[in-house]
Amino acid sequence: MDMIVTPTGRLEGEIQALSSKNYTTRYLLVAALAEGTSTILHPAHSEDGEAMRRCIRDLGAIVEEDDEKIVITGFGRNPHPAKELNVGNAGAVLRFIMSIAALLPEVHFVNAYPQSLGKRPHDDLITALESMGVQIEHQQGRLPMTIRGGNPRGGKIQVSGNVSSQFLSSLLFLTPLLDEDSEIEVLHDLKSKVVVGQTLEVLAQAGIVIEASDDLMHYRIPGKQRYKAQTYSVQGDYPGSAAILAAASVTQSDVIVHRLLETSKQGERAVVDVLKAMEVPLTHENGIVHVKGNGKLVAGEFDGDEFTDGVLAMVAASVFAEGTSRFYNVENLRYKECDRITDYLAELRKAGARVEEKQDEIIVHGRPEGVEGGVEIDAHFDHRVIMALTIVGLRSKQPIRIKDAHHVAKSYPHYFDHLKALGAQVEWVS
Ligand SMILES: O=C(O)C1=C[C@@H](OP(=O)(O)O)[C@@H](O)[C@H](O)C1
Ligand SMILES: C=C(OP(=O)(O)O)C(=O)O
CATH class of the missing domain: 3.65.10.10 (Enolpyruvate transferase domain)
Known part of the structure; x- marks a missing residue:
């Protein structure tokens, strides 16, 4: 199944974060x-x-x-x-x-x-x-x-x-x-x-x-230790939510995501600070992140190893930032579902982003004016590439088609349902 992402000016509403x-x-x-x-x-x-x-x-x-x-x-x-x-x-x-x-x-x-x-x-x-x-x-x-x-x-x-x-x-x-x-x-x-x-x-x-x-x-x-049987409760997922927060940051928005603990040990909790550093208007209190996006972002430099599964979403946000962003210490992104540096940047470039790579670094020359879009994206079997290119599509001039976007279900089967509930124009086609 492919996904057509049509440029969407405004996102609004509340969702519960997926579970970690x-x-x-x-x-x-x-x-x-x-x-x-x-x-x-x-x-x-x-x-x-x-x-x-x-x-x-x-x-x-x-x-x-x-x-x-x-x-x-x-x-x-x-x-x-x-x-x-x-x-x-x-x-x-x-x-x-x-x-x-x-x-x-x-x-x-x-x-x-x-x-x-x-x-x-x-x-x-x-x-x-x-x-x-x-x-x-x-x-x-x-x-x-x-x-x-x-x-x-x-x-x-x-x-x-x-x-x-x-x-x-x-x-x-x-x-x-x-x-x-x-x-x-x-x-x-x-x-x-x-x-x-x-x-x-x-x-x-x-x-x-x-x-x-x-x-x-x-x-x-x-x-000779023994694991004890217990009751566990799974907290909300920052890596998946990072993509929703990035989508809200690149659009005009009023988006609330619940179940994101401030005290979480998930490294991707740092994406909230990354977006703040990019001057995205947001608050984070009582497990609730509230983004009131105005579409304006400012470039920054970040150690991506601290939020490894959130890097692609933050890179997608930085595509629309004023200035040049740098995500360093990210070489191991090359060993994930695809080569999340070379393969991912190739798809971003297709959509019109200005990006460069080093062995362990992603560099993004922001385009606040937006990118062209109007292309077909190869998702490389990677759920995080699918989520990230969707963010880019929301602010492209022409719709983009993400091939085999059903692989998003690896971690976040309801990603597009959540975006749709917030007002995004996203549509499955076979
Ligand atoms: O331990 C885990 O559950 C994970 C560790 C990370 O992988 P790496 O340690 O390979 O970076 C992360 O990217 C992956 O999604 C899940
Ligand atoms: C890299 C990821 O997962 P895994 O290594 O568990 O396949 C991921 O979820 O982005």
Whole structure:
């Protein structure tokens, strides 16, 4: 399905933020790793959430759900010997479940999205798991993959944090279950460091004890721990909401988004400060972000690693800013659903934006007068590219057509419904 985005001058109304993708995947996993029955309130309903549900079910968790909650009876340290798992296009789900698969004699991961997840590298996690005695058959660090484990060793483990924080998070979920105590040392830099804070928060909620250094580069994890069954409540999602807030910022608007906690550990909470720095009129109080956009933005310079899944939306907003914006420290955007620097900028350019790239940087020469539009966009299987190009389309001179925009459902199936409710002219066509 394609989406036609027609320029829209004004957005107005209130929406409830979608539920957090990253908390949903984590709560589902820790609930599965507990032996009792856990409840997750307000889980995210998206393809990635569904991928994690499918995997934990295949691994033996009992999953029951209604509109508001999921009730999960976990398998603890003893996953059912699933032969084959399908993680869809979900990087976090694949990486987290790779470590759990290491508890089993043989699990095969299929390559369901060769053009997207199938291109992403997992070498750093593969190396770490191999050092723990796990055998992995893979295609140059990529899917499809077969993991042969059983009883992984703890002890001293090293993992690189250069490409993705998900490798470290994955090991943090596994190591408490091992017989031995473990020590994890993160090599090189740790990208998307803030997301690891969410992992530690969820592990603590599940009753797991981990000692982490202040810089999040060293961990001591006692072995033989057991995950506790709990009730969890999923907070609103900043990365998805970042796109709504950016849309409200580039138009004349009066838009309210509920369920965005000021105290959230989601790094993408920073998008509120980014938009403020761009002089977008907004307030953030009591979990409510209120944007009264006047369409005027001022360029800025930002460390994008602090809000990794919000960068594309902020770049889209900066396309209409006065001056030149710079998003630095973003190299690992190249290893996501597509190359979110080269592929994304190619689509922005098609729409008329003036953008440049460096290996780890996106530079945007703003065009407050608007861009031409009138083009067809290749979404590269990337939900965040779809959301970001929609923002651009709202302020283009001519409509844009986003090919295969249904991939937005990876994280935010109701994105276009929400925009429509706010008055955006968006229309599905096949
Ligand atoms: O741990 C997680 O749930 C995630 C970590 C981030 O990935 P990287 O660590 O690869 O940057 C983020 O982009 C992704 O959407 C979810
Ligand atoms: C990169 C993302 O997800 P994942 O790595 O879990 O596929 C994302 O949601 O933008």
